[in-house]
Amino acid sequence: EDQVTQSPEALRLQEGESSSLNCSYTVSGLRGLFWYRQDPGKGPEFLFTLYSAGEEKEKERLKATLTKKESFLHITAPKPEDSATYLCAVTTSGTYKYIFGTGTRLKVLA
Amino acid sequence: DAGITQSPRHKVTETGTPVTLRCHQTENHRYMYWYRQDPGHGLRLIHYSYGVKDTDKGEVSDGYSVSRSKTEDFLLTLESATSSQTSVYFCAISDPASTETQYFGPGTRLLVL
Numbered sequence: 001e002d003q004v005t006q007s008p009e010a011l012r013l014q015e016g017e018s019s020s021l022n023c024s025y026t027v028s029g030l031r032g033l034f035w036y037r038q039d040p041g042k043g044p045e046f047l048f049t050l051y052s053a054g055e056e057k058e059k060e061r062l063k064a065t066l067t068k069k070e071s072f073l074h075i076t077a078p079k080p081e082d083s084a085t086y087l088c089a090v091t092t093s094g095t096y097k098y099i100f101g102t103g104t105r106l107k108v109l110a
Numbered sequence: 111d112a113g114i115t116q117s118p119r120h121k122v123t124e125t126g127t128p129v130t131l132r133c134h135q136t137e138n139h140r141y142m143y144w145y146r147q148d149p150g151h152g153l154r155l156i157h158y159s160y161g162v163k164d165t166d167k168g169e170v171s172d173g174y175s176v177s178r179s180k181t182e183d184f185l186l187t188l189e190s191a192t193s194s195q196t197s198v199y200f201c202a203i204s205d206p207a208s209t210e211t212q213y214f215g216p217g218t219r220l221l222v223l
Contacts, residue, residue, distance in 0.1 A: 049211055091210060098202075
């Protein structure tokens with residue numbers, strides 16, 4: 001069964017304290033891996049798409065990387081406004097269904 | 111921001127009553143999706159559509175039906191609402207011909223008493 005697992009469930013960081021969020025997947029034929037940010041009471045907001053192992057994408061303090069089994073979202077020198085839930089999702093060959101992980105709740109303290 | 115609206119944004123209803131949620135897009139995307147989001151479960155796919163009148167089930171489709179008579183509108187109906195359907199419902203769109211990225215609506219918070 002295709003599955004996406006995110007860790008940790010929750011993470012508290014001090015402002016400026018860099019860290020990484022993990023998204024591991026077991027799927028039959030990965031087509032794409034997606035990262036989203038979700039603020040309370042809002043819909044998920046797209047961040048990155050990764051398609052092949054070794055690929056990296058960056059946006060401001062965020063950097064996403066992909067291997068054959070997992071993806072990392074690296075947060076460098078985070079600020080309080082980076083506090084949100086970060087979601088990972090995958091699509092697989094032959095379907096346009098998205099499988100989501102349960103997310104990592106990030107809290108950055110000033 | 112992708113042009114996706116959901117209505118209503120909040121609804122309180124009673125067990126056994128029918129409920130219809132609407133998703134409207136202005137992006138002319140081919141695919142539309144309905145998800146529910148619950149604590150500890152993340153986003154779970156209810157139904158999706160890959161064209162007008164073309165729909166398919168997701169992982170949690172029991173108790174839900176959908177219809178898509180126009181490209182821009184995707185309706186989710188709870189035929190007889192139950193308390194277990196209390197949730198936040200999100201609509202999403204994508205257009206694989208141009209990008210696989212899904213864009214989400216603002217959500218509908220549904221409470222079934």
